[in-house]
Amino acid sequence: MAAGRTLAAGLGALAMAEVGGAVVATLGVGWSWRQALDAFVVTNSVIGAAFALCGAIIAWHRPRNPIGWLLLADGLGHATSALSGPVAQALHDGGAPVALQRLAATAFAYSWPWSIGLFLPLALVLFPDGRPPSRRWRPVVVALIVTGPLFVLESGLDPQPPAPGLPAGYLTLSAYDQLSPLWTVSELRVLAALLVAIAAVVVRYRRGDDVVRRQLLWLLLATVTAAGFIVPWSLVAGTPVAVLFAIPLIPAAVTIAIVRHGLLDIRLVVSRVIAWVLLSGAVVVTYGILVGLVAAQLGRSAVATIVVALLIAPVLPRLQRLVDRALYGDRSDPARVVSRVGEQLAGPGLSGVVSAIRAALRVPYAAVVTPDGLLAEAGTASGAVESVPLEYGGATVGELRVGARPGEGGLGTADRTVLGLMAAPLAVAVHATQLSAQLQSSRERIVTAQEEERRRLRRDLHDGLGPTLTGVALTADAATNVLRTDPDRAGELLTAIRTDVRTAIADVRRLVEDLRPPAIDELGLLGALRQRAEHLAWRADGAALRIRLEVPERLPALPAAVEVAAYRIATEALTNVVRHSGASTVVLRLHCADDLHVEVVDDGPPDGPWRPGVGLVAMRERAAELGGRLDAGPSATGGRVHVRLPLAVP
Template sequence: MLLRSAVSQDTHTSTVGLVVDQMTQGAWVLLFLWLVLIAYLLPDGRAANRYWRWWIRFGLAGVVIFLVGAAGDRQGFEESHRGAAPPVPWLPESVCAGLGVFGLLLVVTLFFGSPVAVWRRLRRAHDAQRLQLLWLVWGTLTVPVALLAGWVNHFLIPAVPLFPVTLALVAVVLPVTVGIAILRYRLFDIELVLSRTLTYLLLVVAVAAVYALLLLGAARYVGSDTVGGLLAVVVVAVTVHPAYSFLRRHIERWVYGLRSDPRAAIRLLADRADAADPNGLLAAVADAVAAALRVDRVRVESSASPDDGALREPMMHRGERVGYLAIDVPAGRQFTRPDLDLVADLARYAAIVVRSGQLNDELRESRSRIVAAREEERRRLRRDLHDGVGPSLAAVVLKLNATQSRLDQAERNALIAETREEVKAAIAEVRRLVDDLRPPAIDEVGLLGAVRQRASALTGEVAFEVTGPDTLPPLPAAVEVVAFRIASEAMTNVVRHAGATRCRIVVEVGGSFELTIADNGHGLGPGATRGMGWTSMRERAAELGGSCTITSRPEGGLIVRAVLPLHANQPEEVTA
């Protein structure tokens, strides 16, 4: 009735004019019909598929049926023409009412089907088509604004001609937005415009609803519109800013993720990573980044893959690249500067999580290697004892039995001599096994003395110098063994491969045990490869939670630096 009265308020008194008025009583439905058709046909002028084509045909048939039924609305015609009867005899009023209701239902289905059609097109749209449809969506938001203004105009402030102004706004905004969609679809950031429009539209609707409810409640229960107006102003003044912040935050998240709230994006990443299983940590990081950016797919890659159109952001941790965030940007969407800034922030924090996962994997592999090495060492000891000491002791027993059965003194003395040699061989074998478990020189002369003995044995073309504290504090057995093995391996490499004339070994003990081996050789050449010795030194240090680095000296040569923690809970022994 509101729209019909707005369209037909300029009535005619001539016979021709009355006929036109009767035939066009339902013409108000045409106000939004063209907009609905644009929604179905934009951007290529065709319906999305044959089902939508039939849907449009049924809706247009409903428009015709509604116009036929509205032409027979005798009561409505008389109300708008001061009691004048319709000039054209028409269908019975009951038939017209049924046609009008049926036709209006079809028109309503056509109207409410248009957002569904646009939404389905948006899901499959690419590049320019997506931006064109987003401009159309923004332009159609003026329609509910016009309806809201009409209701406010009719029920609250009938003296102000607000509804014609909003209709004019619709008539201007819709062609402009459609023109931008077709001609200059990249003129503005439509996602930002759309989010702001939705924010203010919902805020206006909420404020108007609260204001009207407070006025009606005050008039009903207090009997004073003034009290209701004052109360409404106070409530609106207090709640409008929190409501605006709430709406803006949630609408912007719905439109383009957490671009405007990087802290929320970081919290999301932290929460997902914290709740994830260690084996699913990378998948949790990818899901969190995809949710924060509102994209379909994000991958964590260890190295840059061939160019497949994805946006790749390097993940850096303490100057080291630990991987890439590969983001599949949706078709038709371009990342703006705030988007790229958020990607960079997420990559920084994701690098910490990814590196943590990598360290966890390395720790698990290191523990596996330690267990494997321990079992290998046990198998070697079992084999050596079974094949070496065991047979020697068995031979000793047999010879002792044979000695007991001999009556001739010379034969007995010969067997005793052989038995003595067997026992000596068994003792030497046991000593060899013990030496392999822990270098005896450490217990005999201390760690520094053992290193000096090893350096003295290797001295020849290379002059070794070993320096350290006069008295070392008590060290964990594992640290002593690992330090000695690293020093021995490094000094052996200097003699074999460095081409050096001098080598200096420095031992320092503070918060940790530090061992430095520096030589004046040729260092790392262009074709130098890192062999098993270097890997062994690094793994030995890593087993204790320490580190071993090998770097070149500016003046020539290499520096091997091992740092070993001095924890009280270190294992008592580390096998060779």
């Protein structure tokens, strides 16, 4: 890594030194700006500096990526060419040996063709990861490398001197003109190399993910811009050489794409450029047609200019909308986005919704999150993520999280408008999903509670009542056998049977009471609580306990499950006061509004946080089964247990 960075910095510095030498040599020979520009010194210097600097940056940050080294080689070629021209002129003006002049001319002829014929096309084929698009492209890469020297020979073998009055370079060919068919092949090969590079970019764009496509858009923007300047220079005589200054846009775009492709939203830039290019083309074509028609009739083009202006004025907004839709989806049409989201809600559900949002806004990430966790997501969050709250009935049921596009610090106003419109139906969907999940959970709890109750009854019947009744049957058989022979023994057995039967009756009563306390059916909830309070008038240590009930005269009709839970929790809390609190007074409060509230407060001395035991855990579970909430623990005046039970049982 360190050696690669050192080499990259050294080669970059060498290229910049050559550019500096070209400037000094140009000033030394007294060339004017026009002479230096016509001799390609200025353009080669700028191109060489741009390629070398960008190549050094890539090689410094990505030393294993060959693109940086190819751009460095390209820059060195142009920089050497820029230096060799004025140096050859300086040697000639100074009367230097002809060998040195020819050497400088040779360097000029053989340095820059490598850049055009090999380094640049190969870099574009390998862009952006330094590898061919696929294994099938390896022969193409080999062909580019093998045929690359052909263009170098076309330039270097030409016996024409680089400037009038200078000698020709070495390695020239006197029969150069006789090989014109070969040079035509060379020109076609350069064109084919550039077409191959474009095809490689197209293939990568079709197969690439979002990151690769953003990288390729940088290159597309630079290539389109540069081509807009260079193509006229190649096809139209008299086009200024200065248009070649657009070429450095290509290495700059390649560098940004590889090192910092998320610098800004390239899609927005490409959108504007494409719109203006298409509009400019339309203007040129329309103007040409109208000029021909109007000039044939009136002999003037002023009318054509006015007509074109009037026609083009309303075209730009529409053209911009078309380009924006191609790059940004439907974010400028909120109604369309909401319609697509509605279709997903009716079909795949939330997973389809987040995918539709991501596609509609061209964002890298979208997700729906609730307090219970993630419901659905699509894509990967690679940058800033903004949240849109989802509210239903005045309460926040979740949030929609959307990742900002690379290069953007956040979402734009148009994005927020679309998300705001989608928030309402999405909140309804999230609320429905939560209700469905709660219903399923409630059903599972009910089934589990039923199974647990059945298991407890089976255990109590099998372990308690079953053996008792079996013993009664066996004892009755024994009493029958000795009734005539030993009446006293039979009497003892009948007494044992009576005791076992009473025990069995007590077990049956206990089972019935566990299912539903009989006192509730006989006295109602309030009466059952008063009866239980009378039975708990003494603490475990024998001290008196004053229990005061603060309850309404009457209660509305309550669900059976709520009555049982309130009774069990209240009696368990009173029992805990009797056993553990050391209190002298306890207050049982009960009131009913939207929910049923039960509170037990005592004046016992505080003894630190309560440790959850079997009784406290049982109270919490009873409240949770009905969707309620229980708070228990020490307070400033003693112990406190408060439970809220919803009247609508889930």
